[in-house]
Amino acid sequence: MRWTCLNTRSFSSTTFFKQTHLFSLLSLTINTTKFEFHGIQSYCYHSTNKSAIGLLHAKAIKSGSFQNLSVVNHILSLSVKSQYLDYAQKAFDEIPDRDVRTWTILMSGYARIGASRMVLDLFREMQIGGVLPNQYTLSSVLRCCSGVCDLRTGKGIHGWILRNGINLDVVLENSILDVYVKCGAFDYAKKLFELMVEKDAVSWNIMVGAYLHVGDMEKSLNMFRSLPYKEVSSWNTIIDGLMQNGYERTGLELLYEMVKNGPAFNKVTFSIALVLVSSLYIMELGRQIHGRILRLGLQKDGFVRTSLIDMYCKCGKMEKASMIFRKMPLNGVRTQNSKITFDESMTEIVSWSSMVAGYVRNGEYEEAMKTFISMVWEQVEVDKFTTTSIVSACANAGNLELGRQIHAYVLKVGHTVDVHLSSSFIDMYAKCGCWDDAWTTFKQTANLNVVLWTSMITGCALHGQGRQAVCLFEQMMCEGIKPNEVTFVGVLTACSHAGLLEEGCKFFRLMKEVYGIKPGFEHFTCMVDLYGRAGHLDKAKDFIHENGISQLSGVWRSFLSSCRLHKNIEMGKWVSETLLQLEPLDAGTYILLSNMCATSDSWEEAAKVRSLMQKRRVNKVPGQSWIQLKSQVHTFVMGDRSHPQDKEIYSYLDELIGTLKGIGYSSDVKLVTQDVEEEQREVLLGYHSEKLAIVYGIISTTSEIPIRIMKNLRVCTDCHSFIKYTSQLLHREIIVRDIHRFHHFKNGQCSCGDYW
Numbered sequence: 001m002r003w004t005c006l007n008t009r010s011f012s013s014t015t016f017f018k019q020t021h022l023f024s025l026l027s028l029t030i031n032t033t034k035f036e037f038h039g040i041q042s043y044c045y046h047s048t049n050k051s052a053i054g055l056l057h058a059k060a061i062k063s064g065s066f067q068n069l070s071v072v073n074h075i076l077s078l079s080v081k082s083q084y085l086d087y088a089q090k091a092f093d094e095i096p097d098r099d100v101r102t103w104t105i106l107m108s109g110y111a112r113i114g115a116s117r118m119v120l121d122l123f124r125e126m127q128i129g130g131v132l133p134n135q136y137t138l139s140s141v142l143r144c145c146s147g148v149c150d151l152r153t154g155k156g157i158h159g160w161i162l163r164n165g166i167n168l169d170v171v172l173e174n175s176i177l178d179v180y181v182k183c184g185a186f187d188y189a190k191k192l193f194e195l196m197v198e199k200d201a202v203s204w205n206i207m208v209g210a211y212l213h214v215g216d217m218e219k220s221l222n223m224f225r226s227l228p229y230k231e232v233s234s235w236n237t238i239i240d241g242l243m244q245n246g247y248e249r250t251g252l253e254l255l256y257e258m259v260k261n262g263p264a265f266n267k268v269t270f271s272i273a274l275v276l277v278s279s280l281y282i283m284e285l286g287r288q289i290h291g292r293i294l295r296l297g298l299q300k301d302g303f304v305r306t307s308l309i310d311m312y313c314k315c316g317k318m319e320k321a322s323m324i325f326r327k328m329p330l331n332g333v334r335t336q337n338s339k340i341t342f343d344e345s346m347t348e349i350v351s352w353s354s355m356v357a358g359y360v361r362n363g364e365y366e367e368a369m370k371t372f373i374s375m376v377w378e379q380v381e382v383d384k385f386t387t388t389s390i391v392s393a394c395a396n397a398g399n400l401e402l403g404r405q406i407h408a409y410v411l412k413v414g415h416t417v418d419v420h421l422s423s424s425f426i427d428m429y430a431k432c433g434c435w436d437d438a439w440t441t442f443k444q445t446a447n448l449n450v451v452l453w454t455s456m457i458t459g460c461a462l463h464g465q466g467r468q469a470v471c472l473f474e475q476m477m478c479e480g481i482k483p484n485e486v487t488f489v490g491v492l493t494a495c496s497h498a499g500l501l502e503e504g505c506k507f508f509r510l511m512k513e514v515y516g517i518k519p520g521f522e523h524f525t526c527m528v529d530l531y532g533r534a535g536h537l538d539k540a541k542d543f544i545h546e547n548g549i550s551q552l553s554g555v556w557r558s559f560l561s562s563c564r565l566h567k568n569i570e571m572g573k574w575v576s577e578t579l580l581q582l583e584p585l586d587a588g589t590y591i592l593l594s595n596m597c598a599t600s601d602s603w604e605e606a607a608k609v610r611s612l613m614q615k616r617r618v619n620k621v622p623g624q625s626w627i628q629l630k631s632q633v634h635t636f637v638m639g640d641r642s643h644p645q646d647k648e649i650y651s652y653l654d655e656l657i658g659t660l661k662g663i664g665y666s667s668d669v670k671l672v673t674q675d676v677e678e679e680q681r682e683v684l685l686g687y688h689s690e691k692l693a694i695v696y697g698i699i700s701t702t703s704e705i706p707i708r709i710m711k712n713l714r715v716c717t718d719c720h721s722f723i724k725y726t727s728q729l730l731h732r733e734i735i736v737r738d739i740h741r742f743h744h745f746k747n748g749q750c751s752c753g754d755y756w
Contacts, residue, residue, distance in 0.1 A: 174203055189207070357385070624712050727746055728747055
């Protein structure tokens with residue numbers, strides 16, 4: 001009796017030394033009383049300590065209790081409830097004679113973590129072993145049939161139940177009903193629902209969800225309205241279903257109705273409400289819901305906290321999302337012996353993933369990459385969604401080094417590279433200037449679909465490979481893959497960048513007449529750009545009026561760029577006046593018009609435009625170029641002297657320009673938009689940001705490494721000429737990504753063919 005009291009007291013202690021010391025003492029005893037055994041069992045369940053469960057297992061074997069199936073099932077149950085399924089499986093394999101409860105315990109454990117295939121395999125083994133399932137077994141197995149859409153097994157179980165006269169309670173009938181709905185056997189589901197004698201809220205929710213799934217909003221709403229009693233789960237089902245089908249406003253009306261006449265919100269309701277808020281961008285309502293969560297003390301719940309983070313991310317409030325995220329407990333904070341549950345683990349993964357995706361969505365790529373690196377450092381599992389998001393961040397920020405590391409990581413851990421991930425890698429390599437790597441990824445991907453073809457066609461457009469884009473587009477159609485609106489944007493952009501006027505017009509007609517796709521803003525802009533770049537300014541003007549798109553500022557902006565390219569000052573003035581009526585605060589319009597006047601020596605006109613710009617307080621976006629070396633980004637602006645190696649950079653640049661003039665380079669002084677002497681114009685041109693970035697790349701890398709720079713504006717003709725001569729003189733490959741496209745310079749030539 002004295003030992004038993006000691007045991008019971010010690011089980012409430014959290015000191016590991018005391019626990020192990022106690023079991024050492026217990027091992028000296030010959031027999032274990034029933035009360036002692038259940039005390040150990042109670043401790044194991046509450047502590048979720050694997051070593052403690054192992055000690056209990058060993059004690060049972062030593063004392064001979066392991067021969068007792070009831071004891072064995074208890075140990076198995078403790079392992080499953082503590083989510084030590086690897087240990088549970090080993091213990092299960094040691095049991096010679098298993099009863100239905102033994103099988104059901106292990107299957108329920110796997111079902112809880114979504115390992116449906118494992119459950120179905122165990123169920124088949126159980127049947128082969130001649131063990132008859134009970135209602136709990138059948139319920140777990142049916143739930144897994146729903147999870148993996150295994151209609152055949154589900155129907156087989158239903159038939160077995162009917163043949164053997166098993167008593168069907170409402171829980172089991174709901175499980176069967178759910179199988180038919182999830183597997184798309186809607187007629188079976190309707191018939192079973194009609195035959196059900198007893199229906200509970202779950203039964204009605206399954207059928208409401210079924211009608212929502214097939215898109216019958218009217219029937220689902222009518223069924224919801226006819227419910228004898230609407231539980232919170234019923235409200236959750238209908239509101240979430242409406243939202244998933246694009247009826248957000250109707251869902252919002254029901255949410256307000258629920259507040260007024262329905263039951264109190266639960267955690268699922270709050271999550272659905274927050275998703276609804278983010279889809280409609282109603283930030284004020286989101287704040288109100290957050291306030292209600294705080295008043296109810298639900299902010300510490302992982303499910304609710306994740307929904308709050310996601311809502312603030314999608315509404316662009318990254319500081320607020322970050323504040324909630326920072327309050328989340330991290331892996332490293334947990335004690336050595338603690339163990340997170342499956343739900344906690346998923347909550348943690350989703351929270352990190354939401355933050356990474358949020359930063360990417362809001363254009364904060366550096367923060368996205370920092371968060372991702374911290375996620376890896378904290379040893380949080382990186383799922384495919386997070387991987388796709390961070391690869392997108394690398395693409396937009398031009399971070400090739402991290403993008404390559406992520407690709408290698410994905411291959412190393414054995415993640416399946418699906419269509420979306422392959423598309424992201426192709427996009428990343430294309431936007432980082434590694435066109436060969438993009439091609440390799442495309443060729444290595446099986447089951448090419450429209451997403452992958454579109455990524456490659458868009459990549460071709462970005463790199464000025466117009467002919468290649470056209471070939472890919474035609475090959476895609478030959479293989480029976482139907483292009484979508486994004487595919488046509490890609491191929492039209494490629495035609496525009498390569499001057500393929502005839503092909504571009506053909507594809508535009510094909511899109512409308514054959515595929516029935518209504519042209520959007522981007523398609524119209526591509527066509528205006530296509531006509532304008534090719535010098536057909538009158539056709540571009542007629543196209544705008546014929547298609548009734550004069551209200552779209554983007555098409556006029558493209559038209560104005562073409563006017564400047566072809567030095568048509570008069571038409572440029574007319575276009576800029578039209579554009580300024582639509583967007584009076586657009587800095588680009590003033591700059592383009594001013595530069596057009598300056599290049600034609602109309603200095604008074606240029607000064608008037610600049611004066612109007614200052615009067616309206618319109619600020620010009622300064623030109624910037626940057627280069628990444630050894631994980632560090634170096635940013636340059638025109639005439640910048642802030643770099644630690646500025647003396648070396650400027651000295652090398654002056655010497656390089658002098659050498660280049662000896663092989664044919666001359667500064668295009670007409671590009672200088674200030675009324676100064678020619679010598680001063682050469683000085684102003686000489687220190688453009690891209691030249692500074694390239695020179696820094698030259699003095700910092702060896703000759704075999706390509707120099708990759710990015711610029712936030714279009715590369716000017718003088719810098720374009722400078723880079724061509726530099727690549728010829730130094731035998732260096734230089735890759736420049738400007739606001740519109742890539743330029744690959746090698747041996748004095750550019751991939752754009754001087755058409756950009």
